[in-house]
Amino acid sequence: MKVKVLQNILSANDKIAAENRQMLDSQTVLAIDVMSSPGAGKTSLILRTIERLRDAVRIAVIEGDIASSIDADRIGKEGVVVIQINTGGQCHLDANMLHQGLQNLQLADIDLLFVENVGNLICPAELKLGTQKRMMLLSVPEGDDKPRKYPLMFTEVEVIVVNKIDLLPYTDFDFDSFQRAVTGLNPDVKIFRVSCKTGEGIEEWLSWLKSELGK
């Protein structure tokens, strides 16, 4: 009985996710679901990207948080369109929340849409929102064992950004061990190493993003 209810929820979500995808494709908006643990640097990576691409790419952001508009306020200062969604306790965005966000955006005026999910390495992986790409950030201080402990997230994404590499000298993060664990779960995943603080590695991330945008 319980399982049946869950299946209904998932299929309702997937139906709306498919509608979202169609809305995005029809307006040639590239949307990216950005997931991570709390504090891994989702907003910082989005800000770095805006700073570098704003003259060439029309960017918008949907911010998902349980509470507050701290991140939306940071991004709003950059002059890009940003919509805050407060989930009111729910530990992830769902396709219906994104749908409401999309209805409040002028999609024809957007090339790239970041959908910043709630900070959580577990639940967001379970629900597709309808974005063309799903990515996650792992920050160096979280440790290299995370793919083994939270395998679904590392399996579900097409892109992994390892952030805070400026802290590598002060931690025991083993990049080879991390990469082996990840490719065991997800052989085709693209991995970038960046520091949003120092800017190291950001070029490679931007190059990939521009090629996805056809720029």
Added chain:
Amino acid sequence: MKVKVLQNILSANDKIAAENRQMLDSQTVLAIDVMSSPGAGKTSLILRTIERLRDAVRIAVIEGDIASSIDADRIGKEGVVVIQINTGGQCHLDANMLHQGLQNLQLADIDLLFVENVGNLICPAELKLGTQKRMMLLSVPEGDDKPRKYPLMFTEVEVIVVNKIDLLPYTDFDFDSFQRAVTGLNPDVKIFRVSCKTGEGIEEWLSWLKSELGK
């Protein structure tokens, strides 16, 4: 209708949590629910505590993880009793899982029981397990804004351990701002600042723990 189902789940959990509490109290076991984001240092703090108190205090650990037994293996090497619970995808422990753990322990031989929850700053806060204390770790690289973004967790705990203070010089973590946000939510909460890596601040944490144990 949906709300009714959720109420039933919660009250079933609370009923088992009350039974757990009674089991623990009757055997004078102090149990602590240890919560945090992934990689904040729950296992490291437990290991530091075992290292320092093992001669005076009989310690056991229940490890909650979605997958793997990495943390249980680390703790098992220290020669203390450890039980691994794999939640199989579920993003938090619940009272029934703890109940099964307790039934597999000799409670009469334990003074202090750490219950390491799944790494998640959201969902574990919603479900009491029946431990006498609930605590959380926040690691410095996660940022000082977390109480504003994840208020429930910071409201529900009696103890907050801020870990990885050795990384303070390399981040912009503002302790005063953090403390203001926390005490606004939870005026009576006890806050410790530690580095499990260097050992800084561990004495204050151990003193508190010993006084709670009546040692």
